[in-house]
Amino acid sequence: GEWKAPQIRNPDYKGKWTAPKVDNPEYKGVWKPKQIANPGYFSDEQPHAMAPIGGIGIELWTMQDGALFDNILISTD
Structure with missing residues (x-):
């Protein structure tokens, strides 16, 4: 049959504790x-209707060697 952990009866148990x-x-x-x-x-009723973006700048300042960029998408559609 299915194993169940043995339980020891505790006479001081008063039920689940709740904050007074x-x-x-x-x-x-x-x-x-x-x-x-x-x-x-x-x-803004049409947030997708933006002016064309002419450039993007990314500034990164780090104190560790090697900066990795991942999952950068540049597209027209």
Whole structure:
């Protein structure tokens, strides 16, 4: 038959442990960040319609020998 680990009865076991609930009179609900107006925000309905890209620059600063680049894709379509 199927093997099962032997279990030892523990008379002090009181069930799964949960953190005790403590009353907090200053609780204001779930925290949310303050929302501020952003006058420069706009919704771009066609994010794919970009101006042509004439060049790409990659700046890499490292203190180790050998810098490897992998999975770089340059295409027109």
